[in-house]
Amino acid sequence: MATDNDVVDTIKLKPAAGLVDSLGAQHTLVTAIADLVDNSLDASADRISIRLLTADDALVQVEVVDNGKGMDESIIDKAMTLGHRREYGANDLGHFGVGMKAASFSHSDVLTVWSSMAGETPVGRRIRRADFSKDFSCERLSVRAATSARQRRKKVVGSTFGTTIVWTSIRATYRGANTDEARTWMANAERELRSHLGVTFHRLIEKNALTIDILVDEAKYADEGISTPVKSIDPFGYAQTGRPGYPKKIVAKSSAKSGAPSFELTCHIWPPKTDIPGFRIFGTSGEAFQGFYVYRADRLLQVGGWSDVANRSTKRQLARVVLDDADAIGPFLTMNPEKSGLRFEPAFKDALASAVAADGTTFDAFLADAESTYVEGNRRKSRRQPVITPDRGFAPGIRSVVKSELPLKRGETLKIQWKRLPKGEFIDVDFGGKVLWLNQRYRQLFAPSGGSLNDAPLVKSLLFLLTHHVFEGAHLGPKDKDNIALWRAVLGAAVELEEAMRGNSE
Structure with a gap:
C-alpha cells in the first residue's frame, strides 16, 4: 500500500473535451426543459415561456424565455463554462454546474444564450456541440444581435431583462416522412411536457409564484402565436383522505451518536377508486405513482417510487409519502444531475426503520393501512351489480365515473335524449330502443345557456341512477311499469312546479 512518503509529485489532470458527448445522456426532452426552468427560477423569474417551433411538422427550435434578473459578460461566461459551480443559495435548484449544457446537448447540437441585466449591455453566447467537444470553445455574439433578442424577449414575457435559451439543430424530433406521425409526435411531446412541468412545479404554480406557458407553432408564425399556460397537477390533490387519521407525520432520526440529523415524512393515503x-x-394509472415525493424549494425532484425502501404492489397504490426537507439531501439522499430522481442512502433506510408518528404509527404500519384501504374499497366495489352502460347524451365525465x-x-347501452313530449310529462321510456327521453319543453330549465349533446349532467346522472335497472331486464315487468308510471307522475308534477317557480311557464 502506498503511503504519503511515496508521493513524488502532483500533476493537474484536465478533463478531456470529449466528455461533452456524454452530457445529458439520462435526460428526456421534458426533464431537459425542466432543468432550464430551474435555472430561470434561480434567476428570480416568475414568468417563463417555452416555445416549441416547427418547420414542415418537425421540431426545429426550442426556446426558454424568462423574465429573471439576467446576466452580464462575466456571469454569462461562467454559465457557459462546463462544471463552473457558482455560490448556490439554500433554495437554489442548480447544483452541479453542468445543468444548462447537459440539458441542451442532450437534444440539440447548438446552444445559444441571450441575456440582459439591469444597467448592463445585453450579451449573447453560442456553443456548437461539435466544437465544444474538441476544445470547449464558445462564440461571443454581437451586442446588436443581443439587443434584438432583448426586444423579442419583451414581446414574449413582458420584460427586457432576463434570459433566452435557444436550441437549434434539434436531434429530438420525428424524422419520418409521415405527416400524421409527425403531428402525433409533436402533440404527444407537448402533452408530456405540460404534464411533467405541471406536476414538477405544481406548488409554485398553485401559489401564483410562477407562470409557465407553452407555444407550439410553425417557426415563421411564432411571433403571432398565442401560448397557453401550464396547469398545476397536484399529486396530493384529493378532496378527502382515503383513511381517517391521514395524512400522518412520522419522524425518522439517524442512528449517529452526536449531531444526529432527522427528517420528517408526511404519509398520505388516497381515497380508493x-x-x-x-x-x-x-x-x-395511479398505481405507477405510489411511493416517495421529494421536494426541494417547492420543486418536485422525485415523482413516486419506493427506491428499494419498500416493494411496489397493487395494494399499495394509494400510498404516497412527502419528504420536504432540503437538509435531507446530502446525508440521506443524493440528487442526480438531471434532478429526475434521487438515490436513497443507507442512512435513510436505517433511520426509516425506527421512524414513528406521535400516535405510534410506523412506516410499515402506514403501508399496511394503505393496503387495507385499497382492499376494503375494492371489496365494496365488487358487491355492486353490473349496470347498463351510459352512452349517447351522457357527458364523458359521467360515463368515466x-x-x-x-x-x-x-353490449348493452342506454341513451338519454331530448324530444318534444306533452306538457306536464318529463320522461318517457323507450325500452326496445334503450332510450330515456326527456321533454324538450323543459330543457332550458336545466341547460339555460343552450342545449348540447352532453348538457344537464346532474339531472341526467340522477335519472340514470333512478331508472337504469328497468332497461336491464329481458322485458318490462309489472313492477317496472308501475315504477315508470310513478316517475312520470312525480317528475311531471315537479318539473311543472319548477317552471312555475322560475316564472317560465308558457
Missing part, C-alpha cells in the same frame, strides 16, 4: 389527473399523473364505480353489462 379515484380517477383524477393528480392520481393518474402523465395520463398513466360510472365505469370506475360499477361493473358494466357488455
